[in-house]
Amino acid sequence: MTKLTGAQMIWECLTLEGVEVVFGYPGGAILPTYDAMLGYKIHHVLVRHEQGATHMADGYARASGKVGVAIATSGPGATNMVTGIATAMMDSVPIVCITGQVGSKAIGSDAFQETDVTGVTLPITKHNYLVTRTEDIPRAIKEAFFIARSGRQGPVLVDITKDAQQGSAEFVWEHGPVRLPGYRPDLRTLPGELERALQLINNAERPLILAGHGIISAGARAQVLEFAERAQVPIATTLLGIGGIPASHGLNLGMMGMHGEAYVNSAIQQADLLLAFGMRFDDRVTGNLKTYAVNARKIHIDIDSSELNKNVRVDVGLVGDLRDVLQELLPGVQSADHSAWLDHIDSMKGDVAVRDIQSLPDTGHLYAAHVINDIWRLTNGNAIVVTDVGQHQMWEAQYYKHDHERTLITSGGLGTMGFALPAAIGAKFACPDREVWVVAGDGGFQMTMAELATIKQEKIKLNIAIINNFYLGMVRQWQEFFYEKRYAATPLLGPDFVKLAEAFGLRGMRIKQRAELQGLVEEARADSGTVVIDFQVEQEDSVFPMVPAGADLDKMIRRPARDVMIETGADPDEWELGA
Amino acid sequence: MAHTLIAYVEDKPGVLNRVASLFRRRAFNIVSLTVGRTEQAGVSRMTIVVDTDGPGARRAEANLYKLVNVLRVDDVTNKPAVVRELVLVKVGVTAEQRTAVLQLVNVFRARVVDISAEAMITEITGSQDKVESFIETMRAFHIISVARTGLIAMVRGGSKISANPPLVAAQLPEDGAAEGTSELSMSV
Numbered sequence: 117m118t119k120l121t122g123a124q125m126i127w128e129c130l131t132l133e134g135v136e137v138v139f140g141y142p143g144g145a146i147l148p149t150y151d152a153m154l155g156y157k158i159h160h161v162l163v164r165h166e167q168g169a170t171h172m173a174d175g176y177a178r179a180s181g182k183v184g185v186a187i188a189t190s191g192p193g194a195t196n197m198v199t200g201i202a203t204a205m206m207d208s209v210p211i212v213c214i215t216g217q218v219g220s221k222a223i224g225s226d227a228f229q230e231t232d233v234t235g236v237t238l239p240i241t242k243h244n245y246l247v248t249r250t251e252d253i254p255r256a257i258k259e260a261f262f263i264a265r266s267g268r269q270g271p272v273l274v275d276i277t278k279d280a281q282q283g284s285a286e287f288v289w290e291h292g293p294v295r296l297p298g299y300r301p302d303l304r305t306l307p308g309e310l311e312r313a314l315q316l317i318n319n320a321e322r323p324l325i326l327a328g329h330g331i332i333s334a335g336a337r338a339q340v341l342e343f344a345e346r347a348q349v350p351i352a353t354t355l356l357g358i359g360g361i362p363a364s365h366g367l368n369l370g371m372m373g374m375h376g377e378a379y380v381n382s383a384i385q386q387a388d389l390l391l392a393f394g395m396r397f398d399d400r401v402t403g404n405l406k407t408y409a410v411n412a413r414k415i416h417i418d419i420d421s422s423e424l425n426k427n428v429r430v431d432v433g434l435v436g437d438l439r440d441v442l443q444e445l446l447p448g449v450q451s452a453d454h455s456a457w458l459d460h461i462d463s464m465k466g467d468v469a470v471r472d473i474q475s476l477p478d479t480g481h482l483y484a485a486h487v488i489n490d491i492w493r494l495t496n497g498n499a500i501v502v503t504d505v506g507q508h509q510m511w512e513a514q515y516y517k518h519d520h521e522r523t524l525i526t527s528g529g530l531g532t533m534g535f536a537l538p539a540a541i542g543a544k545f546a547c548p549d550r551e552v553w554v555v556a557g558d559g560g561f562q563m564t565m566a567e568l569a570t571i572k573q574e575k576i577k578l579n580i581a582i583i584n585n586f587y588l589g590m591v592r593q594w595q596e597f598f599y600e601k602r603y604a605a606t607p608l609l610g611p612d613f614v615k616l617a618e619a620f621g622l623r624g625m626r627i628k629q630r631a632e633l634q635g636l637v638e639e640a641r642a643d644s645g646t647v648v649i650d651f652q653v654e655q656e657d658s659v660f661p662m663v664p665a666g667a668d669l670d671k672m673i674r675r676p677a678r679d680v681m682i683e684t685g686a687d688p689d690e691w692e693l694g695a
Numbered sequence: 696m697a698h699t700l701i702a703y704v705e706d707k708p709g710v711l712n713r714v715a716s717l718f719r720r721r722a723f724n725i726v727s728l729t730v731g732r733t734e735q736a737g738v739s740r741m742t743i744v745v746d747t748d749g750p751g752a753r754r755a756e757a758n759l760y761k762l763v764n765v766l767r768v769d770d771v772t773n774k775p776a777v778v779r780e781l782v783l784v785k786v787g788v789t790a791e792q793r794t795a796v797l798q799l800v801n802v803f804r805a806r807v808v809d810i811s812a813e814a815m816i817t818e819i820t821g822s823q824d825k826v827e828s829f830i831e832t833m834r835a836f837h838i839i840s841v842a843r844t845g846l847i848a849m850v851r852g853g854s855k856i857s858a859n860p861p862l863v864a865a866q867l868p869e870d871g872a873a874e875g876t877s878e879l880s881m882s883v
Binding site for chain 1: 705713750753758765
């Protein structure tokens with residue numbers, strides 16, 4: 117057996133776990149590990165802030181389905197990771213964070229750059245480790261990867277003291293499955309529940325599938341589609357469920373919830389059976405729980421048994437991997453004809469077109485929805501789009517039609533502004549051959565724009581769309597609707613984004629008219645380097661429809677319908693789209 | 696209503712913190728929590744009394760199962776179980792009061808474990824009702840201090856409990872109480 121230093125063991129373990137790229141930032145307590153890195157083939161991306169490292173690992177994981185890895189030093193390095201870890205926790209994204217810690221003898225002495233990182237991250241990690249002995253490193257890292265990627269996925273942090281990194285020991289890598297007696301990601305419910313579920317499914321008249329992130333995590337697209345097609349059940353998706361089933365599928369109604377289509381929310385309220393597949397009844401999709409889908413029986417399938425009956429009381433709860441549970445259910449699911457129900461939903465859809473932002477008159481301004489819809493057309497819907505948080509995020513969800521899994525990457529649960537740019541860098545490393553777009557607001561973009569330097573240093577190609585309305589738009593919208601337009605601290609003066617891009621050695625563009633859009637976007641896409649596009653859009657536009665927080669799901673604020681449709685600056689129907 | 700959960704956990708540093716943190720984070724109110732080693736090496740047993748309703752208890756149980764170091768959870772609230780708490784009560788007594796205190800101690804089947812010139816320490820073990828009423832009775836004298844261990848509980852009967860249940864209750868019990876959840880998790 118060979119003796120290795122703890123630092124070498126870390127890289128050895130990462131190599132054995134199949135890691136190809138890590139995102140990190142060096143510092144005192146992690147220096148031994150950085151020194152050992154030079155002997156290994158894993159590519160290290162130097163970030164500009166440790167929050168960026170966690171978002172990159174997150175974006176990498178969401179785009180690839182593999183575990184993302186972030187590295188930082190002790191104290192401030194580790195605490196800077198907190199936002200990214202919490203983001204991954206809320207959205208069940210598998211990442212492993214490795215942090216240096218002060219020497220084991222100094223722990224508890226308030227040493228320089230000492231923070232109780234396992235304590236700080238305890239409630240926002242799936243699990244975490246403090247490793248103080250060299251020989252414990254391989255096992256901790258192996259367990260960390262196993263826990264991160266199994267069951268309900270999530271972030272795991274491994275905090276390793278400097279002396280553990282410096283010490284030497286025999287490297288023991290236990291091949292085969294990890295043995296963790298208290299960790300059972302394969303917990304199941306009793307089989308009788310399946311029968312009860314089938315009875316409800318086969319007798320439903322107005323069934324509806326609520327499709328969440330679990331479809332993507334479990335890789336259950338085929339099973340969900342087989343289920344839906346056979347039993348003729350329409351599907352509404354959560355924000356994170358987008359892409360789980362093709363947007364163009366006839367049974368896919370689109371997004372539900374606060375900014376979902378009104379007819380989708382109405383359908384939920386009118387359904388007699390809700391089938392919740394890998395979603396967790398977040399308050400942003402249910403609205404007022406007291407009036408939520410009161411006519412519906414509910415079947416909830418989730419890998420995490422603590423999600424069942426958490427927010428919404430369900431009639432049947434099935435614990436397990438969505439794909440496995442559906443495979444068990446499918447033999448008992450009967451063909452059905454719900455055409456009356458589907459026709460009814462279709463009839464409710466009616467007025468969407470008149471209220472559509474695409475029908476707005478041309479005010480000489482650019483609308484964010486146009487920008488996103490046009491990017492969708494120009495990219496043939498094939499790009500990976502990474503969004504930030506706010507109005508543009510909702511418009512993305514509404515106007516970019518995702519047919520493919522893992523092509524919308526967005527912070528859903530935590531709603532982390534500043535997520536988009538670093539997460540897109542991670543996504544690009546996961547899928548170097550794919551076209552990756554950042555769609556961010558001018559507010560969120562400014563939170564993490566230092567990562568433009570990372571892009572330059574790593575020579576990667578992104579297309580960055582800043583939806584710039586000179587406001588913190590979503591907050592402004594709430595102020596408009598619920599605080600009498602008292603715009604406290606929402607007007608936002610940003611830098612000149614074109615010059616900013618140039619200062620980082622990247623190309624910048626500015627678009628103010630829809631007529632300029634096609635040409636410049638095509639130019640940006642064709643450019644071999646990253647291009648930052650400052651889309652200066654209508655400033656006080658709002659996202660419609662909207663369920664006010666805590667209101668009944670079908671009591672939505674609707675976009676005022678316009679009676680006249682005036683030509684906008686360009687007619688996208690006449691664009692010649694390349695393949 | 697108080698629910699009594701028994702959790703078998705790995706005897707490792709920080710596990711108590713993880714459990715306590717979970718209850719705080721999910722806004723549960725812990726009435727009492729006791730930890731101690733068990734007959735199995737490396738396994739500790741926690742008895743957690745939590746102030747919540749039936750659905751809340753099931754949620755607490757499900758969340759406990761998510762902790763990597765938690766091996767098994769049983770809600771014994773509605774199961775036939777022996778539940779005990781140990782309490783030390785130090786009372787200030789004059790020489791004239793001693794006999795009265797000793798009589799009450801006998802009635803409650805408590806014990807006197809220390810006597811000094813002006814005080815005595817009494818010890819009582821029993822159900823929560825019993826120890827509460829003992830403490831109430833002692834208030835007639837001058838109580839100097841009370842130390843309580845919190846509840847520990849053990850299910851009656853001879854069946855061996857597995858520390859590794861493969862199935863968990865996903866459903867709320869019909870009556871909102873926690874019955875049945877434990878039955879499910881008993882199957883091995």
